[in-house]
Amino acid sequence: MATTVEHDIEELVERIEDLLEEHRIDEIRDLVNRIRPQDIIDILERLDADSRRKFLSLIPSHYYIEMLSKLSDDTLYEAVIVKGVSKIARILADMPPDEIADILERLPVKTRRQVLALLPPWKMTEVVELMKYPPESAGGVMTTRIPVFSKEETVGRALEKYVIKYQLGLYDKVNNAYIVDSHGRLVGVVDLRTLMMVPKNKKIGDIAQPPPVKVHVLADREEAARLVVKYDLMEIPVVDDQDRILGAITVDDIIDVIVAESTEDILKFGGLIETVKGSYLTAKITDLVKRRATWLIILYILESITVTVISRFEAMIASVVALSFFIPLLTDTGGNTGSQAATLVIRSLATGEARLGDFTRIIIKELISSSLLAVIVAPIGFTISYAISLNFPVAVTVSIALASIVVIASLMGVILPFIALLIKSDPAVVSAPLITTVADITGITLYFTIASYLIGIIK
Amino acid sequence: MATTVEHDIEELVERIEDLLEEHRIDEIRDLVNRIRPQDIIDILERLDADSRRKFLSLIPSHYYIEMLSKLSDDTLYEAVIVKGVSKIARILADMPPDEIADILERLPVKTRRQVLALLPPWKMTEVVELMKYPPESAGGVMTTRIPVFSKEETVGRALEKYVIKYQLGLYDKVNNAYIVDSHGRLVGVVDLRTLMMVPKNKKIGDIAQPPPVKVHVLADREEAARLVVKYDLMEIPVVDDQDRILGAITVDDIIDVIVAESTEDILKFGGLIETVKGSYLTAKITDLVKRRATWLIILYILESITVTVISRFEAMIASVVALSFFIPLLTDTGGNTGSQAATLVIRSLATGEARLGDFTRIIIKELISSSLLAVIVAPIGFTISYAISLNFPVAVTVSIALASIVVIASLMGVILPFIALLIKSDPAVVSAPLITTVADITGITLYFTIASYLIGIIK
Numbered sequence: 001m002a003t004t005v006e007h008d009i010e011e012l013v014e015r016i017e018d019l020l021e022e023h024r025i026d027e028i029r030d031l032v033n034r035i036r037p038q039d040i041i042d043i044l045e046r047l048d049a050d051s052r053r054k055f056l057s058l059i060p061s062h063y064y065i066e067m068l069s070k071l072s073d074d075t076l077y078e079a080v081i082v083k084g085v086s087k088i089a090r091i092l093a094d095m096p097p098d099e100i101a102d103i104l105e106r107l108p109v110k111t112r113r114q115v116l117a118l119l120p121p122w123k124m125t126e127v128v129e130l131m132k133y134p135p136e137s138a139g140g141v142m143t144t145r146i147p148v149f150s151k152e153e154t155v156g157r158a159l160e161k162y163v164i165k166y167q168l169g170l171y172d173k174v175n176n177a178y179i180v181d182s183h184g185r186l187v188g189v190v191d192l193r194t195l196m197m198v199p200k201n202k203k204i205g206d207i208a209q210p211p212p213v214k215v216h217v218l219a220d221r222e223e224a225a226r227l228v229v230k231y232d233l234m235e236i237p238v239v240d241d242q243d244r245i246l247g248a249i250t251v252d253d254i255i256d257v258i259v260a261e262s263t264e265d266i267l268k269f270g271g272l273i274e275t276v277k278g279s280y281l282t283a284k285i286t287d288l289v290k291r292r293a294t295w296l297i298i299l300y301i302l303e304s305i306t307v308t309v310i311s312r313f314e315a316m317i318a319s320v321v322a323l324s325f326f327i328p329l330l331t332d333t334g335g336n337t338g339s340q341a342a343t344l345v346i347r348s349l350a351t352g353e354a355r356l357g358d359f360t361r362i363i364i365k366e367l368i369s370s371s372l373l374a375v376i377v378a379p380i381g382f383t384i385s386y387a388i389s390l391n392f393p394v395a396v397t398v399s400i401a402l403a404s405i406v407v408i409a410s411l412m413g414v415i416l417p418f419i420a421l422l423i424k425s426d427p428a429v430v431s432a433p434l435i436t437t438v439a440d441i442t443g444i445t446l447y448f449t450i451a452s453y454l455i456g457i458i459k
Numbered sequence: 460m461a462t463t464v465e466h467d468i469e470e471l472v473e474r475i476e477d478l479l480e481e482h483r484i485d486e487i488r489d490l491v492n493r494i495r496p497q498d499i500i501d502i503l504e505r506l507d508a509d510s511r512r513k514f515l516s517l518i519p520s521h522y523y524i525e526m527l528s529k530l531s532d533d534t535l536y537e538a539v540i541v542k543g544v545s546k547i548a549r550i551l552a553d554m555p556p557d558e559i560a561d562i563l564e565r566l567p568v569k570t571r572r573q574v575l576a577l578l579p580p581w582k583m584t585e586v587v588e589l590m591k592y593p594p595e596s597a598g599g600v601m602t603t604r605i606p607v608f609s610k611e612e613t614v615g616r617a618l619e620k621y622v623i624k625y626q627l628g629l630y631d632k633v634n635n636a637y638i639v640d641s642h643g644r645l646v647g648v649v650d651l652r653t654l655m656m657v658p659k660n661k662k663i664g665d666i667a668q669p670p671p672v673k674v675h676v677l678a679d680r681e682e683a684a685r686l687v688v689k690y691d692l693m694e695i696p697v698v699d700d701q702d703r704i705l706g707a708i709t710v711d712d713i714i715d716v717i718v719a720e721s722t723e724d725i726l727k728f729g730g731l732i733e734t735v736k737g738s739y740l741t742a743k744i745t746d747l748v749k750r751r752a753t754w755l756i757i758l759y760i761l762e763s764i765t766v767t768v769i770s771r772f773e774a775m776i777a778s779v780v781a782l783s784f785f786i787p788l789l790t791d792t793g794g795n796t797g798s799q800a801a802t803l804v805i806r807s808l809a810t811g812e813a814r815l816g817d818f819t820r821i822i823i824k825e826l827i828s829s830s831l832l833a834v835i836v837a838p839i840g841f842t843i844s845y846a847i848s849l850n851f852p853v854a855v856t857v858s859i860a861l862a863s864i865v866v867i868a869s870l871m872g873v874i875l876p877f878i879a880l881l882i883k884s885d886p887a888v889v890s891a892p893l894i895t896t897v898a899d900i901t902g903i904t905l906y907f908t909i910a911s912y913l914i915g916i917i918k
Contacts, residue, residue: 010816038689045812046820163656173634173693196655197622229718230497232711234632251710252691258714259688262721263806266728270802270891271795280807281817285824289831292799296836299795303788304843310784311847317780324776324783325769328790328899329762335794336730336758336892340751343729347722348739353504357469358740361505365744372748377755384763388770432729432891433795440787 009039013046020051028058037066044075045281056082064091069099072282073106080111089118096172097123098143098247101130105140138224139217141257142238142247145170147177151187151205155195158204162192174250175234179208184244186211186237214239217246224249225257226352265350268426269343271295271433299437306331306440313448316455322389323451326398329381330447333402334409334439337373339432341366341413349417349427359418363411370410374403393455400454401447408446409439468498472505479510487517496525503534504740515541523550528558531741532565539570548577555631556582557602557706560589564599597683598676600716601697601706604629606636610646610664614654617663621651633709634693638667643703645670645696673698676705683708684716685811724809727885728802730754730892754892761896765790765903772907775914781848782910785857788840789906792861793868793898796832798891800825800872808876808886818877822870829869833862852914859913860906867905868898 012035019028032040040059044052056079059067064079068091071079080088092100092115100119104112104127116124126144133139147165149158158177165171177195179188188208198207214237215224228236228251236254238247272291310317310327317324345362348354354362381402386395413435417427471494478487491499499518503511515538518526523538527550530538539547551559551574559578563571563586575583585603592598606624608617617636624630636654638647647667657666673696674683687695687710694709731750769776769786776783804821807813813821840861845854872894876886 009814036690046817166652167656175632175634192652193625197626229714231495234711251714252693255688255710255714255717258717258721259810262717262725263810266721266725266806267802269725270728271799272802280803281813281820285828285831288803288824288828289835292796292828293832293835295799296792296795296832297839299791300788300836300839300843303791304847306787307784307843307847310787311781314780314784317783318777321773321777321780322770324786325766325773327783327786328765328769328903329759331787331790332758332762332794332892332895332899333755335791335895336755337751339891340730340754343726343731344739344747347725351718351722354740355468358505361740365747369744369747369751372744373752373755376748376752377759380756380759384759384766388763388766432798433791436791436794436895440791444787 097126143172156200334443335436338409338413338435341410378403556585602631615659793902794895797868797872797894800869837862
């Protein structure tokens with residue numbers, strides 16, 4: 001449906017692999033010139049390691065300006081190795097300082113220093129200044145290339161300065177000029193389009209609007225994203241402790257933050273101990289295994305509690321084997337309802353819709369809705385278990401256990417993310433696998449405890 | 460850390476509840492005037508239904524302009540009821556047509572018609588025009604208030620027109636002017652700041668850049684978002700079949716799309732049959748229960764297959780009770796590894812990093828990494844199961860079953876999202892609960908089949 005000019009990546013990958021094999025270098029160069037840099041990235045991620053290295057060496061330098069910041073960590077490092085640090089430094093020198101800082105931060109320390117030393121001195125100073133701030137902070141994603149004017153200046157004077165610097169390419173694509181007092185403290189903003197339309201002799205301080213919100217340079221970049229979304233901003237000013245303006249975060253960088261953070265949240269929830277930064281396609285298999293195995297091993301240790309609990313009831317299972325049939329039904333119900341509740345809560349906390357103070361409100365809501373769910377699942381559980389076991393006490397046990405597990409697992413799904421928040425951790429570390437496992441332990445214990453009472457009584 | 464001017468919502472909610480109870484209307488009005496509209500929304504979501512209705516009636520009309528589009532569906536409808544359709548129509552009349560269309564689309568059909576009929580005629584036409592496009596399409600999120608100039612016009616003439624319309628507030632906050640030929644077909648874009656700096660007598664067609672990408676009016680809004688992220692755009696033009704410009708989507712609306720779509724994906728993956736649109740805090744409990752119960756019931760039907768499978772092995776469990784201890788360990792392993800794999804694949808497909816054509820590439824990657832994981836979990840499984848059961852054949856069975864389940868569940872985690880994509884469904888419908896359940900059925904069958912061979916042989 002989309003009217004775009006994207007190429008068929010799959011076809012291009014094959015063609016380039018063929019051309020590389022036959023060493024038809026000129027034809028590759030020709031082909032590259034007809035592909036957008038952003039599509040080259042898609043191709044790079046799909047080439048095998050060997051062809052990727054060869055292909056990287058054939059891409060012209062001006063393509064790298066558009067590509068570098070979007071490459072996955074592994075491919076970025078490969079590109080630096082293939083092109084050589086001095087060529088990469090020359091490419092970086094033509095890029096805005098915040099992008100240079102982002103790229104350097106993703107390189108190994110030694111390479112980073114080498115490249116940095118090769119940058120023009122004034123550019124190096126600007127980049128080093130930005131690299132003071134952690135990449136996950138507001139300072140780590142801001143641009144310093146914004147128009148800042150004193151409130152005492154006239155509109156005409158400010159515009160003159162603006163036009164010169166704009167034409168020299170010294171500004172990032174920002175919409176506002178930032179107005180400061182004599183101490184550099186942010187006192188207002190002016191939309192640049194408005195600035196171009198008001199009388200030239202006005203004092204700029206008189207036409208400035210108070211800034212809607214601002215963010216501290218060391219605040220989490222997620223906080224900046226949340227404010228931009230909430231207040232529908234096109235950019236947000238970044239200030240220091242004394243309220244002095246240091247830079248601004250533009251909405252296109254906020255998008256990158258939102259995409260990165262929601263990917264991080266989804267991967268954590270899916271049970272990956274660390275995020276796969278950059279690309280899944282180029283991620284090394286050993287890294288993937290390491291990240292997945294860590295969680296699995298932690299869960300095995302927890303899961304052995306469940307196994308031990310069941311083994312305590314060996315005698316009971318031996319006398320009523322049918323009890324064992326329903327173990328997966330019970331554990332899955334716990335995992336599923338717990339995941340549902342956790343998903344709702346984690347997402348609500350991530351978007352900033354819910355806060356720590358909403359705990360009571362949410363737990364009451366969850367208690368009511370999970371009780372209703374329990375009323376729905378109990379008869380279903382009874383029907384399934386009676387149909388299969390034809391054992392009335394077992395069916396009663398299963399349905400009571402199911403109902404209780406639904407309520408308990410849902411409450412756990414709410415409580416665990418809040419605990420994570422309380423201990424200043426990311427609520428998203430409460431993953432589906434963790435909830436499943438915790439729900440298993442409580443669910444199984446409950447099931448066999450109910451069974452030991454009920455089956456004794458009813459039998 | 461953040462230097463923001465947000466209020467303590469929790470405190471305000473309590474204060475407003477107290478004031479409402481004591482009918483101190485003037486004090487509430489005073490208080491509201493000191494709170495930003497965006498914070499009022501946070502307060503509304505935390506009030507009980509009764510106070511919310513009372514509070515809604517006390518908020519001044521000009522606040523509604525900022526608030527309406529951000530209210531959850533339920534609160535929006537409540538606001539319309541409390542304020543009355545004619546007052547709401549008057550408020551909407553001051554808003555840009557794309558926002559009006561979005562709001563109307565969230566109201567019940569009858570109310571929508573009533574409000575629409577009360578809008579000024581020229582505004583109504585603009586809004587109805589926009590409402591032709593489905594809300595999930597590019598047309599559903601575009602703005603039509605963009606500067607469009609003929610390529611034959613001079614810069615000076617275009618600027619004159621621009622300034623007049625800008626000052627009348629007839630433009631949305633866009634960065635580009637769109638340049639068309641005599642048939643209205645998009646031929647280029649000009650950055651508005653550049654437009655203000657070039658010689659006035661130039662023809663605008665001569666300074667225009669070719670548009671980097673454009674999106675068809677009926678394309679999915681996710682497609683528009685993907686293009687904006689990939690090509691780092693501040694806005695994307697929307698065109699019809701004949702390539703005629705219809706509007707543009709600005710980056711702040713793209714952010715809303717990204718947040719909404721990733722919320723949708725996360726909720727689906729967490730096992731909620733339909734997304735909780737708008738707010739979790741104000742969502743009706745009955746709606747929440749309905750959305751959660753549907754999935755749970757579907758899964759019960761699938762899960763009864765697992766139960767039936769286990770019941771087939773009743774005799775074997777009766778003779779080796781220890782086999783039943785490890786059922787949750789096996790089913791959880793299947794669910795966890797399957798979820799991990801599915802999370803990676805779904806996210807990769809959602810961001811557009813991976814495509815349908817990458818299936819073979821990904822399945823090979825998953826086969827290798829899950830085999831490595833299998834080698835890691837097998838000895839752990841053996842140790843846990845031998846330590847608890849002190850039964851060698853059981854421990855061997857458990858470890859072989861675990862290793863096989865890791866591989867099979869991982870492959871399923873990859874295959875299911877691709878199947879969803881093939882049948883033109885959203886890969887995110889492959890939820891953690893679904894994978895867990897499918898992995899259970901295969902895992903349990905495998906376990907008892909291995910057991911029936913091994914325990915016969917080794918015993």
